[in-house]
Amino acid sequence: MELCRSDDTTMDDLAEVVQRDPALCGRLLNLANSAAMGVRPVVAVQEAVLRLGMRAVRNLATGFALIDQYSEGACERFDYQQFWSHSLLMALAMRELAVRTRAAVPDELFACGLMARIGRLALATAYPREYSELIAQAPESDRALVELERGALDLDHNQCSREILTSFGLPQALVEPVFYHEAPEEAGFSDGSRPHQLTHLLYFGRRIADLSCGGERLRSDTIAELLRLAGRIGLDGDALGSMIDEIMQRWREWGKLLEVPAGDLPTFADMAQAPAPREDERASGAPLLRVLLVEDEPLTRQMLVSALERIGGHKVFVATNGKEGLALALETMPHIVITDWRMPVMDGLEFCRALRETHWGQSMYVIMLTAVDAEDEVVHAFEAGVDDYILKPVSARALQARMRAAQHYVCLLQSWERDREQLKQAAADLALSNRKLEHYAHTDMLTGLPNRRAAMESLEQAWNGAERSGEPMAVMMLDIDAFKSFNDTYGHAVGDRMLAEVGRLLREISRKDDRVCRFGGEEFIVVCRNTGMQAARDFAERLRNVVAGLRLVHGDEHVQTTVSIGLACKEPEMGSYDVMVNAADKALYAAKNGGRNRLCCYDRGRIRTVG
Ligand SMILES: Nc1nc2c(ncn2[C@@H]2O[C@H](COP(=O)(O)OP(=O)(O)OP(=O)(O)O)[C@@H](O)[C@H]2O)c(=O)[nH]1
Structure with missing residues (x-):
């Protein structure tokens, strides 16, 4: 470590120290050879130092020494083995990303990846009890942990990493990206600048390493993000998959070499194709x-x-x-x-x-x-x-x-609330349907007037009301004259229009309390509450005249019609409204026989023609 910190250290000094440590020696040779595809393998440490470069060897030696020294510790909830496993995977991912993007010397980025989270290890080492508490409280979020660290220790793991890596002699050009790599968007480096690129690359490496921890759910989230990050450096899904599979393979090999656990993860394709976790x-x-x-x-x-x-x-x-x-x-x-x-x-x-x-x-x-x-x-x-x-x-x-x-x-x-709403809606729909059914059951579709059934109900109600109150009531039957020949002359469709028009007119000139209904065919009935013979007669005459004045435009013609009306009022000797309706019917019959377009009234057994 001492040697690494000094700028005066020569390659020979370094090689000599490395040679004294067989484990370090083997690791460096391994790294030098694994980086040199198709080139003659190196066997001598000096050659390895030459191939890897002084700075890379210094950083690597530091990282490896740390793994050996801190493979376990006093911080109860800090998983030292998992920490190094993750760090090693990140290191290997960083080296591979460096090779592919040429953003930095691969072995330098390897060392950065290996020590990117060194601040966590340092805090766990310096404050084992307190840090254990923080880990217990912290959810799996870098940001939340940083907040907790700052609150409890006045220092966070990223600041700590920056100090340590600087003291190890890592250039600021690498230290700053490491400092920001957990939240690259907070770095504020200008887009496309080298620090910006390195920070995002470190974040990418970090996310690859995250595949080593967390369950299936986290992994599927991570893979989605990796595909997005890979796109940024021009890698498609297949290229990303083969790169990650290679990194995983090296991770397992290096895990053995460094005695760091390296899990047996499925291939990238298998991870990517794993069914999405259940929605709930x-x-x-x-x-x-x-x-x-x-x-x-x-x-x-x-x-x-x-x-x-x-x-x-x-x-x-x-x-x-x-x-x-x-x-x-x-x-x-x-x-x-x-x-x-x-x-x-x-x-x-x-x-x-x-x-x-x-x-x-x-x-x-x-x-x-x-x-x-x-x-x-x-x-x-x-x-x-x-x-x-x-x-x-x-x-x-x-x-x-x-x-x-x-x-x-x-x-x-x-x-449950949705079900309740649906039930309420269904009940409302049902009530509406019932109302509609009720409406259709009592309405004549051609004229929109109440139909015969409604007319009978109105008659009954009005009759009962008149019985109770003693007020007079009248009923008139109206029948369109010679409607058969009308239909024959103008056609059934025009006949329908005439029926609808007569119905509309009758409705229009009736009082609010009068009930105008289509009784059937070309016949209408008007039920008049609280109406005596004189008023009923006047009203019936008005109806007859208004209908006679009606003109229906049919092509170039203005066609017209007339109605015959039979009127009857409630009389003391009438036992029911049927009797009254029959009396009105008789009067109507008389009006027809009397030449049509006229009003006949039933009055105590006699029929009189009025108009
Ligand atoms: N267009 C049309 N015609 C109808 C409708 N309902 C009944 N009619 C016709 O009305 C005519 C009634 O004929 P009739 O009962 O012989 O009486 P009329 O020709 O009006 O003669 P009078 O009542 O004696 O003046 C029939 O031809 C029915 O087909 C309808 O809804 N539309």
């Missing part, structure tokens, strides 16, 4: 939910916000106590509420009780954060209306598991 297991496929987080402690709040956004891209609203939470819940109507227990102003229990007292807050899924796992406390929380609880400090896994349960609940609730 896929955070991104789950419905986007509104989550209200009520937490007074800033660091926990920040950590939870990042974790929630990462888990399912949920929309998170934040309040710092129960009172604020209640107002925000009303405003945002969250699906899920995550609330701390102990808070100023209004604590989690009061908040939950208040929420449950509202109509709108009853269906929200409430998760309580608690530092105490005592049964009494937990029971207390459930009694206040909590649905679930998570112990603090909140681990990413616990949060993810609880959110999955909450999502399940929300999905069920939503599908």
